[in-house]
Amino acid sequence: MTWLHWYARLLCVATLLLIVAGGMVTSTGAGLSVPDWPNTYDYFMFAFPLSKMVGGIFYEHGHRMIASIVGMLTIGLTVWLYRREPRQWVRRLGFIALGAVILQGTLGGITVLYFLPTAISVSHAGLAQIFFCLIVSLALFTSAGWRNIQELHRHEPVRRDAVIVRLATALPALVYIQILVGATMRHSGAGLAIPDFPLVFGGLVPSTWNFSIAIHYAHRLGALATAVLILATLGHLVAHHRERRDLLHPAWALVALVIVQIGLGGWTVLSQRAAIVNTAHVAVGATVLATALVLGLRINRHRFPDAQPLKHKPKPDGLTETSALSAGLA
Amino acid sequence: MQQRSLWTVFSVLVIATAVACGGGEDSNDSTESAPAAAAAATVDPATAGNLSGMVMFEGELPAAEELMMNSDPVCAMNATNTMSGTYVGSDGHLGNVFVYVKEGLDGYSFPEPTEPVRLNQEGCRYTPHVLGVRVGQTLQIVNSDPTLHNIHATPAANAEFNMGQPVQGMEFEQSFDQVEVMVPFKCDVHGWMNSYLGVLDHPYFAVTAQDGMFDISTLPPGDYVIEAWHEALGTQTQNVTVTTGGTAEVSFTFTIPS
Numbered sequence: 234m235t236w237l238h239w240y241a242r243l244l245c246v247a248t249l250l251l252i253v254a255g256g257m258v259t260s261t262g263a264g265l266s267v268p269d270w271p272n273t274y275d276y277f278m279f280a281f282p283l284s285k286m287v288g289g290i291f292y293e294h295g296h297r298m299i300a301s302i303v304g305m306l307t308i309g310l311t312v313w314l315y316r317r318e319p320r321q322w323v324r325r326l327g328f329i330a331l332g333a334v335i336l337q338g339t340l341g342g343i344t345v346l347y348f349l350p351t352a353i354s355v356s357h358a359g360l361a362q363i364f365f366c367l368i369v370s371l372a373l374f375t376s377a378g379w380r381n382i383q384e385l386h387r388h389e390p391v392r393r394d395a396v397i398v399r400l401a402t403a404l405p406a407l408v409y410i411q412i413l414v415g416a417t418m419r420h421s422g423a424g425l426a427i428p429d430f431p432l433v434f435g436g437l438v439p440s441t442w443n444f445s446i447a448i449h450y451a452h453r454l455g456a457l458a459t460a461v462l463i464l465a466t467l468g469h470l471v472a473h474h475r476e477r478r479d480l481l482h483p484a485w486a487l488v489a490l491v492i493v494q495i496g497l498g499g500w501t502v503l504s505q506r507a508a509i510v511n512t513a514h515v516a517v518g519a520t521v522l523a524t525a526l527v528l529g530l531r532i533n534r535h536r537f538p539d540a541q542p543l544k545h546k547p548k549p550d551g552l553t554e555t556s557a558l559s560a561g562l563a
Numbered sequence: 564m565q566q567r568s569l570w571t572v573f574s575v576l577v578i579a580t581a582v583a584c585g586g587g588e589d590s591n592d593s594t595e596s597a598p599a600a601a602a603a604a605t606v607d608p609a610t611a612g613n614l615s616g617m618v619m620f621e622g623e624l625p626a627a628e629e630l631m632m633n634s635d636p637v638c639a640m641n642a643t644n645t646m647s648g649t650y651v652g653s654d655g656h657l658g659n660v661f662v663y664v665k666e667g668l669d670g671y672s673f674p675e676p677t678e679p680v681r682l683n684q685e686g687c688r689y690t691p692h693v694l695g696v697r698v699g700q701t702l703q704i705v706n707s708d709p710t711l712h713n714i715h716a717t718p719a720a721n722a723e724f725n726m727g728q729p730v731q732g733m734e735f736e737q738s739f740d741q742v743e744v745m746v747p748f749k750c751d752v753h754g755w756m757n758s759y760l761g762v763l764d765h766p767y768f769a770v771t772a773q774d775g776m777f778d779i780s781t782l783p784p785g786d787y788v789i790e791a792w793h794e795a796l797g798t799q800t801q802n803v804t805v806t807t808g809g810t811a812e813v814s815f816t817f818t819i820p821s
Binding site: 264291 | 634636637710727753754
């Protein structure tokens with residue numbers, strides 16, 4: 234099982250790399266540099282010569298290649314989970330991840346063949362984040378820390394703290410909505426609709442409105458709301474659950490990440506959407522989401538099936554259901 | 564129960580993705596629809612006149628931007644002209660301006676063009692940078708470069724297309740069924756490559772040379788609205804009267820928009 238966890242971690246890294254590659258495709262305007270799909274200039278995808286990976290093709294075809302690797306790794310993870318994972322809900326999650334990556338590849342193809350319609354491109358960006366969340370979740374669920382159900386009694390104070398449970402549950406949802414708003418802004422060409430930063434047309438509120446300005450402004454307000462929620466979550470953890478380092482570490486990481494992320498957002502505007510800065514903003518956004526998700530899942534640890542009280546169902550070998558699980562994961 | 568909650572969370576996230584999708588399509592107010600019906604009258608060359616003129620630029624013409632072609636070694640090695648085609652001209656004259664009869668030709672029909680218009684990809688640039696075709700006329704797009712290009716047209720009134728030409732010497736033909744000024748072309752492989760195509764339902768258009776001059780011949784006598792279009796400087800229109808056997812003159816002067 235340890236190897237399975239490390240495999241899931243590897244897939245997390247590969248998925249983040251895929252998000253970076255996808256970000257570079259959009260940031261460099263290379264989304265249509267390969268007009269066909271699933272072939273590449275009539276070549277079978279894996280037979281396309283490296284020497285022809287020039288200009289925008291480097292980003293678009295490179296994105297497709299990394300996506301293929303992630304797809305194959307996901308198949309491997311799903312099979313591994315199916316054969317070795319005793320928890321049915323984790324096995325199901327593996328199949329959902331596989332379905333998500335297949336749908337994601339199909340969306341990528343559709344958006345190329347239909348010249349990057351905003352709705353499809355935003356869906357492609359949004360599903361990328363969901364897939365990333367699924368893989369991060371699987372890495373967490375297969376980790377030794379998560380499987381150590383003997384320590385669950387330590388979770389009781391958090392379980393009884395309705396405030397932290399609500400904060401930590403709302404945070405990943407808010408970050409995801411913020412990412413969707415950002416993706417809509419990005420794919421509808423509204424990234425520079427408000428040209429100054431940190432002010433908005435020299436003030437705090439736009440003096441004129443249209444769709445581009447509204448979506449851009451919503452993204453900035455969303456950043457503010459996310460930062461406030463992160464600080465509130467950290468503050469509450471420090472005040473009431475100081476002993477839970479497994480919660481404090483991601484909370485502190487979120488504070489650092491959101492500072493970097495807001496800085497990158499401003500830099501993206503001031504640099505006129507420099508490709509590397511813009512892509513870094515996308516990548517850090519995904520990292521914020523993943524970190525918020527890990528924190529949210531850990532705080533909601535008591536809600537998962539393997540964290541339930543002993544049911545004392547006798548097993549054929551005499552073990553209880555939960556202790557059988559422990560034995561199987563050891 | 565907890566299991567159900569987990570599935571519910573992921574279902575909500577998927578639905579949220581779908582619901583959040585949407586966005587604005589860019590509008591383009593420079594497009595026109597084709598006249599509904601062709602007229603019966605034809606142009607009599609014996610009674611026709613001509614139009615000639617000049618497009619000028621007031622002030623100092625912005626320096627042509629040098630194109631960075633190093634993302635494709637073939638382009639970097641083979642390109643003979645690495646300067647942008649946006650601002651072309653000298654001594655106050657402006658090239659690459661599309662000049663055409665915008666109004667005044669109602670009631671005429673014109674012979675169908677038989678020769679194709681050629682758009683070449685050469686030295687990792689489009690040649691010509693600005694051109695015109697008739698509705699229905701064949702546009703022949705050629706890749707003369709030893710590297711691959713995609714040809715991505717982004718019209719508003721006509722159908723968008725994106726074709727790959729991975730091999731030197733490849734060509735394909737395309738035509739347009741709607742009047743549109745202008746149809747942008749770009750190569751997404753080489754981000755600096757762009758071109759503009761005017762699609763008209765009559766033959767009275769021209770593109771200014773580097774000296775800013777243009778000529779439009781065999782215009783039937785009458786009153787016309789002439790428009791000059793530049794990719795960065797916008798459009799200007801003027802009224803002009805063409806008389807039998809005469810040559811009407813018109814000039815346009817562009818400035819950098821404030």
